[in-house]
Amino acid sequence: MKHIPLGSTGLMVSEYCLGTMTWGAQNTEREGHDQIALALEHGMNFWDTAEMYPTNPVRAETIGGTEEVIGNWFARSGGRDKVVLATKVMGEGNGFMRDGAPITGAVLRDGVEASLRRLKTDYIDLFQLHWPNRGSYHFRKIWGFAPSVVPAADVFADMTDVLQTAAELVAEGKIRAIGLSNESVWGAANWLRLAQAMGLPRMATVQNEYSLLCRQFDSDWAEFSAMEDMPLLAFSPLATGLLSGKYAGGVVPDGSRRVNSPDLGGRVTPYVFEAVAAYLGIAARHGLDPNQMALAFVRQRPFPVIPIMGASSLDQLRVNLGAADVVLSDEVLAEIDAAHRAYPQPF
Numbered sequence: 001m002k003h004i005p006l007g008s009t010g011l012m013v014s015e016y017c018l019g020t021m022t023w024g025a026q027n028t029e030r031e032g033h034d035q036i037a038l039a040l041e042h043g044m045n046f047w048d049t050a051e052m053y054p055t056n057p058v059r060a061e062t063i064g065g066t067e068e069v070i071g072n073w074f075a076r077s078g079g080r081d082k083v084v085l086a087t088k089v090m091g092e093g094n095g096f097m098r099d100g101a102p103i104t105g106a107v108l109r110d111g112v113e114a115s116l117r118r119l120k121t122d123y124i125d126l127f128q129l130h131w132p133n134r135g136s137y138h139f140r141k142i143w144g145f146a147p148s149v150v151p152a153a154d155v156f157a158d159m160t161d162v163l164q165t166a167a168e169l170v171a172e173g174k175i176r177a178i179g180l181s182n183e184s185v186w187g188a189a190n191w192l193r194l195a196q197a198m199g200l201p202r203m204a205t206v207q208n209e210y211s212l213l214c215r216q217f218d219s220d221w222a223e224f225s226a227m228e229d230m231p232l233l234a235f236s237p238l239a240t241g242l243l244s245g246k247y248a249g250g251v252v253p254d255g256s257r258r259v260n261s262p263d264l265g266g267r268v269t270p271y272v273f274e275a276v277a278a279y280l281g282i283a284a285r286h287g288l289d290p291n292q293m294a295l296a297f298v299r300q301r302p303f304p305v306i307p308i309m310g311a312s313s314l315d316q317l318r319v320n321l322g323a324a325d326v327v328l329s330d331e332v333l334a335e336i337d338a339a340h341r342a343y344p345q346p347f
C-alpha cells in the first residue's frame with residue numbers, strides 16, 4: 001500500500017486508514033489483533049481510534065475498550081514504531097465521560113493522559129477533537145441544523161485555550177499533531193486563523209463522514225481542504241456497510257451493525273436502497289467489488305483524503321484492502337456521477 005504525507009504534519013501514512021471502533025464489542029481483542037496483523041502485512045500503518053470506542057452502541061462500561069485492545073498489542077508486540085496512531089477526545093453532551101463537559105484545555109490534557117495510559121504508549125501521533133463544542137450538522141443533524149448562537153468571542157476563547165494546551169502537549173512529546181472531527185468550514189478556518197496568529201499548533205486534519213451516499217464535503221469543504229492542505233479522514237466510506245449490498249431487501253445479517261442500530265444512525269431511509277442498487281449495478285457492470293469501488297472512489301476525490309476502513313471480520317478487511325489496487329476508469333466515474341445526480345442525498 002502506498003504511503004503519502006499526512007498534510008503538513010511531516011508524518012507518512014498509508015493511503016487508507018484502519019478503523020478500529022468494533023474492537024472490544026463486535027470483535028474480541030484477539031480478532032482486533034488479527035486485523036492489525038493483516039493490515040500491517042499490507043503496509044497499512046495508519047490507525048484511527050477514540051476514547052469512546054467501541055461503538056454500536058456506545059456503553060459506559062466499554063468506554064476506552066478499543067484503546068485498551070490496541071495498548072495490549074503494543075505491550076505484547078513492541079510495535080509502536082510501526083504505527084501512526086490517531087485517537088480522539090469526546091466533548092460536550094457525550095453523557096459518558098467528564099459529565100459531558102465541553103472540550104477545554106483541561107479536558108484535552110485529561111483525554112491525552114487517559115488515552116496514553118490505555119494505549120500503553122508515551123505519545124499519540126494525531127489527537128483529534130471528536131466534535132466541536134458549539135454543535136454540528138453531522139450525523140443527520142443537517143435536516144434541522146441551526147447555527148450556534150454562542151458569541152463568536154466565546155468560541156475563539158475556547159479555541160485558544162485548547163490550542164495553548166495542545167502546544168504544551170506537543171512540547172512535552174505527548175502528541176505530535178492535533179486534528180478536528182465533525183467540524184464545519186467556519187470552525188476549521190478559525191482554528192487555523194488563531195493558530196497562525198498566536199504561533200500555536202495548526203489543526204492538521206479533519207475527520208468527517210464521506211461516501212458515495214454522503215457527500216456534504218464536496219463543495220466548500222473540498223476547496224478548503226485542498227487550499228489549506230487539511231486532509232479529510234473519511235469515516236464510514238462504505239456507509240456503515242450499506243454500499244456492500246448486505247442489507248438489501250431489508251436483510252439484517254447476524255452480528256451486523258443493524259442488529260443494534262436498525263436505521264444505521266438515520267442512514268436507512270425510503271430512498272437509500274434505490275441509491276445503493278444504482279451503485280451496486282455500476283460495480284457489477286464493470287466487474288468491480290462494490291466495497292472496493294466505493295473505497296477507491298473516495299480515495300480518488302480531487303482533494304486530499306484518506307478513507308478509514310473498518311471491518312468486523314478478517315474476510316471483510318481482506319476484501320477492503322484490495323481497494324488499494326483499484327483505480328476507477330473515467331467510464332465508471334461518469335456512471336457514478338450520473339447515479340449521484342439521480343440520488344443526491346439519500347439520507
